[in-house]
Amino acid sequence: MADRFLYFTELLAMxxxxxxxxxxxxxxxxxxxxxxxxxxxxxxxxxxxxxWLTVRFDQVRSIVLGKxxxxxxEQLVPYHDDEYMLRIGRDLxxxxxxxxxxxxxxxxxxxTMSIQEEDGRDVLSMLEVDIGVRSILRRLFQGAVPAxxxxxxxxxxxxxxxxxxxxxxxxxxxxxRLRLNISYQxxxxxxxxxxxxxxxxxxxxxxEAIFETIDSEAAADALSExxxxxxxxxxxxxxxxxxxxxxxxxxxxxxxxxxxxxxxEETSEEILDEMDSAPKTEVRELLxxxxxxxxxxxxxxxxxLHEHASVSDALSALRGNEDLLDGLNTLFLVDxxxxxxxxxxxxRLFIASGTAKLKELASETHIEVPVDEKQNRVTELFxxxxxxxxxxxxxxxxxxxxxxxxxIISILRQR
Amino acid sequence: MRKFLSRFRYQIATFIAVLGxxxxxxxxxxxxxxxxxxxxxxxxxxxxxxxTLIPIxxxxxxxxxxxxxxxxxxxxxxSDLIREEFGLRMTFLLMTLLVxxxxxxxxxxxxxxxxxxxxxxxxKYISVPLAGLAVWFLAxxxxxxxxxxxxxxxxxxxxxxxxxxxxxxxxxxxxxxNSVQPKLALDPGYIYMLIGMVGTTIAPxxxxxxxxxxxxxxxxxxxxxxxxxxxxxxxIMTNVVxxxxxxxxxxxxxxxxxxxxxxxxxxxxxxxxxGQYAFLxxxxxxxNASLFAACILPLSTAYSVCEGLGFEAGINKRxxxxxxxxxxxxxxxxxxxxxxxxxxxxxxxxxxxxxxxNGVLLPFVLIFMVLLINKTELMGEWVNSRLFNLISWVTVxxxxxxxxxxxxxxxxxx
Numbered sequence: 170m171a172d173r174f175l176y177f178t179e180l181l182a183m184x185x186x187x188x189x190x191x192x193x194x195x196x197x198x199x200x201x202x203x204x205x206x207x208x209x210x211x212x213x214x215x216x217x218x219x220x221w222l223t224v225r226f227d228q229v230r231s232i233v234l235g236k237x238x239x240x241x242x243e244q245l246v247p248y249h250d251d252e253y254m255l256r257i258g259r260d261l262x263x264x265x266x267x268x269x270x271x272x273x274x275x276x277x278x279x280x281t282m283s284i285q286e287e288d289g290r291d292v293l294s295m296l297e298v299d300i301g302v303r304s305i306l307r308r309l310f311q312g313a314v315p316a317x318x319x320x321x322x323x324x325x326x327x328x329x330x331x332x333x334x335x336x337x338x339x340x341x342x343x344x345x346r347l348r349l350n351i352s353y354q355x356x357x358x359x360x361x362x363x364x365x366x367x368x369x370x371x372x373x374x375x376x377e378a379i380f381e382t383i384d385s386e387a388a389a390d391a392l393s394e395x396x397x398x399x400x401x402x403x404x405x406x407x408x409x410x411x412x413x414x415x416x417x418x419x420x421x422x423x424x425x426x427x428x429x430x431x432x433x434e435e436t437s438e439e440i441l442d443e444m445d446s447a448p449k450t451e452v453r454e455l456l457x458x459x460x461x462x463x464x465x466x467x468x469x470x471x472x473x474l475h476e477h478a479s480v481s482d483a484l485s486a487l488r489g490n491e492d493l494l495d496g497l498n499t500l501f502l503v504d505x506x507x508x509x510x511x512x513x514x515x516x517r518l519f520i521a522s523g524t525a526k527l528k529e530l531a532s533e534t535h536i537e538v539p540v541d542e543k544q545n546r547v548t549e550l551f552x553x554x555x556x557x558x559x560x561x562x563x564x565x566x567x568x569x570x571x572x573x574x575x576x577i578i579s580i581l582r583q584r
Numbered sequence: 585m586r587k588f589l590s591r592f593r594y595q596i597a598t599f600i601a602v603l604g605x606x607x608x609x610x611x612x613x614x615x616x617x618x619x620x621x622x623x624x625x626x627x628x629x630x631x632x633x634x635x636t637l638i639p640i641x642x643x644x645x646x647x648x649x650x651x652x653x654x655x656x657x658x659x660x661x662x663s664d665l666i667r668e669e670f671g672l673r674m675t676f677l678l679m680t681l682l683v684x685x686x687x688x689x690x691x692x693x694x695x696x697x698x699x700x701x702x703x704x705x706x707x708k709y710i711s712v713p714l715a716g717l718a719v720w721f722l723a724x725x726x727x728x729x730x731x732x733x734x735x736x737x738x739x740x741x742x743x744x745x746x747x748x749x750x751x752x753x754x755x756x757x758x759x760x761x762n763s764v765q766p767k768l769a770l771d772p773g774y775i776y777m778l779i780g781m782v783g784t785t786i787a788p789x790x791x792x793x794x795x796x797x798x799x800x801x802x803x804x805x806x807x808x809x810x811x812x813x814x815x816x817x818x819x820i821m822t823n824v825v826x827x828x829x830x831x832x833x834x835x836x837x838x839x840x841x842x843x844x845x846x847x848x849x850x851x852x853x854x855x856x857x858x859g860q861y862a863f864l865x866x867x868x869x870x871x872n873a874s875l876f877a878a879c880i881l882p883l884s885t886a887y888s889v890c891e892g893l894g895f896e897a898g899i900n901k902r903x904x905x906x907x908x909x910x911x912x913x914x915x916x917x918x919x920x921x922x923x924x925x926x927x928x929x930x931x932x933x934x935x936x937x938x939x940x941x942n943g944v945l946l947p948f949v950l951i952f953m954v955l956l957i958n959k960t961e962l963m964g965e966w967v968n969s970r971l972f973n974l975i976s977w978v979t980v981x982x983x984x985x986x987x988x989x990x991x992x993x994x995x996x997x998x
Contacts, residue, residue: 263667276894278672300894308672372659373804403804 174296175234176304177257177280178311178319184237185215185224193217196238198258201295202251203350208333210282210293213238214248214256221248232284232291234316241290253348255338265371266298267337269355272363274370278304281330298336301329341374343381353379357387365394368404377407380416389419392428396582402431405440414443422448423468423570426455430465455570463547464540466580467561467570473501474527476510481523483513496575499558501568502527508566511535512558537562540569544580551577603814604732605797606652608880609790610644610818611739614825615877616696616848617689617935618784619870622826623851625777626833628842631755631762634830636778637823638763640785644819646979647950650957650968651791652815655798656808657966662795662949663892665956675892681945683912686789686885688938690920693881695931696874698924699849703867709925716921719879723899723913732801738876742825744865748855749828751862754835763827776993783990786983788945791953793884796891805966832866882916936994943991947984954980 183196194217202211213224222245230241255261261277268275279299284291299307303326310319337355340346356364356379368376368391380388395401405413405428417425417440429437429452437456441449451469458464472490474483483500490497500518502511511531521530537560538547550559551574563569614622625633651662658665667675697715698708722731769775803811837843837854845851852867883899886909890897896906903910923929954976958967968976 263671273896276667278894305672305676305893309676374659376659397802400802403802403806406806 173284175232175282175284175293176299176307176316177262177282178304178307179234179316180213180282180293181258182312183232185213185217186237186239187243188240190239192237194222197221198256199293200251200254200256202253203255204253204348207350208295210257210295212254215245222246223248226292227290229292230290232293252345255349261298261338265339265375266331267339267356267367268331269335269337269359271331271335272359272367274367275300275331279307295333297330297332299328299330302326303328304330339371339375339378341378343378346378346382353382357383361387361390362394364391365396369395369397369400373403373407376404380404380408381412385412385415386419388416392416393420393424398427398431401428405429406432406436410439410443413440417452418444418448421468421470422451422455423466423576425452426465427460430456430460458540461544462540463538463542463544463559463561463572464569466544466547466576467540467572468576469570471499471501471560471568471571472497473503473507473509473568476502476504476528478502478527479523480518480521480525480527480530483518483527484523496573499560499571500527501560501571502531503568506565507568509537509560509562509568512560536560538572539564547572548577548580604736605655605794605801605803606648606811606815607739607818607821608732608735609648609794609797610815610822611742611825612793612877612880613644613785613787613790613822614742614829614873615689615693616870616874617692618826619696619829619873620848620851621777621780621784622829623833623848624845625781626830627837627845627851627854629774629777630834630838630842631758631831632767632769632774633777633781634759634762634827635764635766636781637827637830640782640826641819641823643782643979643983644785644822645816646975647786647791647953647983648794648815648819649812650953650976651794652798652803652811653808653966654953654957654963655795656803656811657805657963659799661799661888661891662792662953663888665962666952667892667894669956669959669962670952672893678945678948679889679892681941682789682792683885683889683916685787685938685941685945686881687916687920688934688941689787689789690878690881690916691923691931692935692938693874693878694921694924695935696848696870697878699847700852700867700871700874703849703852703863712921712924715875715878716917718875719882719917720914722879723883735876735880738872739821741872742821742869744869744872745825745828745832748862748865748869749832749835751865752832752835752855752858754831755839759827759831759834776990779986779990779993782983782986783939783943786946787942788949789881789884789888791949792888793880796884796887808966832862836862878917878920882913882920885916886910886912939994940991943987943994946987947980950980950983 177199180196180199184192185194185196187193194215196213197216198214199210200212200214201209205211209226211226213229215222215224224240224245228240228242228245230239232238257280261280263277265274265276277298277300280295281297281299282293283296284293303323306323306326307319337353338349338351340349340351364387368379380392392401392404395404405416408416417429429440441453444452455464455469470493472486472493474486487494498515500513500515501509502513503509511528512535513527513530514532517530534554536550536554536556538550540561540563547559550556557574559572560568561570561572654662654665663675663679666678694712694715698712701711702708722734798811832855833851836858837845837851848870849867852863852870855862855866887897889912890906890909895908897909898906901909923934924931954973957963958973960967
């Protein structure tokens with residue numbers, strides 16, 4: 170923490186003194202102008218007579234706790250609501266923000282600012298956003314108990330603060346977001362599961378704001394991690410169909426179909442219409458299946474090879490499907506008519522020679538289910554045979570998709 | 585046709601999807617205190633107080649509808665909204681009052697558990713600690729969905745009162761006439777009883793609970809129409825149950841000899857001559873209601889406080905992550921249940937105190953609610969219509985008037 174600091178609760182109601190040291194008003198609020206400077210307190214809003222006046226940061230000479238704010242220039246302009254201003258008292262205090270490093274949603278109780286000397290004048294900068302008991306104490310006693318005493322009393326309580334750089338302000342209005350230079354880029358780098366947790370805690374309009382703004386890939390990942398299918402659907406429904414379609418395209422087809430099936434038909438059709446044709450067909454096919462059957466649970470992302478393929482064929486097939494590699498653990502063998510013959514655990518490829526036939530590496534027990542198999546039976550099979558991946562075949566015995574263990578875990582958790 | 589069917593299916597699915605919060609909140613309204621109030625009214629004044637149930641239902645619907653609408657539209661709890669719009673000091677004041685009011689409410693619930701099980705000769709030194717443990721485990725080991733299912737079952741158990749009402753064979757004609765015919769008497773006891781009935785109907789904590797539950801459930805503005813039906817049905821069912829409680833006591837006690845009863849288990853005792861079943865159903869209902877409210881109150885309080893003051897909250901968090909939440913939750917269970925076990929603890933005084941605190945708190949909560957629901961920046965197109973505003977303000981004014989009157993009478997009596 171800087172040597173000299175000031176809490177926002179202390180700044181409020183601080184007297185403003187003119188060049189001769191006369192008191193001309195007191196501080197009502199402070200604002201930063203994010204497009205100009207991300208953390209400097211650019212304006213102090215002062216109430217004195219009838220209207221509020223604006224004190225620019227370069228009109229201040231010194232800021233001393235217990236004494237006040239001494240000006241270096243007295244030409245103050247009346248305050249008018251400037252849309253490029255983020256007002257601490259009005260827009261930040263008591264509102265929710267995202268703590269990017271702590272990966273959670275928190276409510277702002279107070280703000281700690283540093284006082285730094287620049288060109289012979291004191292400049293205030295946002296340092297930390299305060300949450301927790303310590304800042305609550307300050308808020309409760311602000312104005313009623315001298316600031317210095319509050320500082321002493323709060324000493325034993327451990328502080329709970331978030332550095333300003335890691336505090337992400339929430340603003341549902343897109344235009345204002347631009348004017349306040351608020352981006353959700355930091356959220357894109359979070360783990361999707363963490364982002365999903367955060368999103369679940371927010372209100373619907375704030376959720377919408379985030380999904381509208383972050384890139385489609387991050388949005389798709391986070392949306393898959395949102396636990397409640399109803400919430401997933403309502404997030405997509407709130408977005409423009411084009412944006413929703415972009416996100417759905419980035420998702421795996423089975424998850425996309427799950428979410429779309431939660432929606433009213435009209436809305437899901439609108440989104441489907443906006444999608445590219447290849448993912449659209451896949452999702453549409455999946456939508457035909459009942460939710461609680463193997464067909465409704467499966468996804469259509471798998472790698473299958475011809476029955477006579479060798480290990481090196483398999484390796485080159487994998488090279489062509491790099492985007493699937495993260496979750497892949499089984500390859501499938503099919504005949505000319507794409508009927509499923511055998512499954513090969515991926516790990517067996519490592520100990521086989523390049524010329525070996527895949528057929529020889531196949532699992533001894535071959536388990537598959539038809540698309541209309543009931544959900545309960547499927548989970549039973551996973552448990553009984555310790556499966557990671559279960560192939561699903563259509564009426565003709567053709568490989569239609571696969572169910573993976575993570576699908577089963579989500580289903581079991583939802584019960 | 586297919587489209588129509590899909591639409592219809594979607595609507596049914598929506599209703600089931602939103603079912604829970606409104607129903608549960610309305611039913612918890614008939615907690616240990618509520619059952620006592622209704623029993624006492626029936627025992628002393630027979631069928632006379634029945635007419636109040638219709639206006640009470642209306643008031644309950646108006647208030648609860650606003651809460652669930654705010655929850656669905658803003659996606660935020662009531663204490664969140666109060667904090668955002670009215671600042672920390674006001675929130676802190678309300679939350680402090682809420683904790684004390686609810687603490688005394690929890691005492692009343694555990695007392696209800698103790699007295700209903702004493703009817704079955706279970707010592708309170710066994711029943712109360714067990715109930716406390718059950719409450720703790722339900723929240724800590726369950727998740728919202730499973731807990732909600734248990735609560736919905738608890739709602740269904742209230743039908744026991746309907747059966748016991750029939751078993752008593754009350755005078756149905758008299759009951760029907762009095763249900764629609766208002767009767768006022770300048771008997772202070774009668775007026776006090778009427779005010780008490782309205783006063784127990786809307787407790788401040790219910791508004792916080794309902795709104796948070798709607799949010800937790802993820803009800804959206806789009807599904808809100810279904811949610812509104814749920815609130816209305818829940819409120820009506822609650823008062824149907826209240827009707828049968830009054831009728832049971834009117835038939836079993838008033839019809840024989842009107843008297844003042846001291847607690848709800850006394851009412852259950854009086855049902856014994858009408859058969860073991862009437863007694864069992866009535867006392868079983870009391871146990872269910874007390875336990876039900878004892879489960880919801882501590883949890884709801886801890887949630888509201890932590891949300892409003894910005895502490896981590898939630899039963900899916902670990903104790904280290906949300907220490908204040910768990911501290912409050914445990915405090916309410918341990919203190920609320922513990923005092924019931926202290927011999928000579930002035931429990932009745934405490935319950936009266938809880939009524940006073942509720943009375944102080946309620947005007948704030950109701951006024952804030954109407955102010956919040958009229959903010960366009962929060963509610964958008966879902967703000968109150970002018971007619972509904974009129975109804976809400978009248979309701980709020982009536983509720984505040986009655987609550988203050990109850991407060992006055994209670995304070996004079998203390």
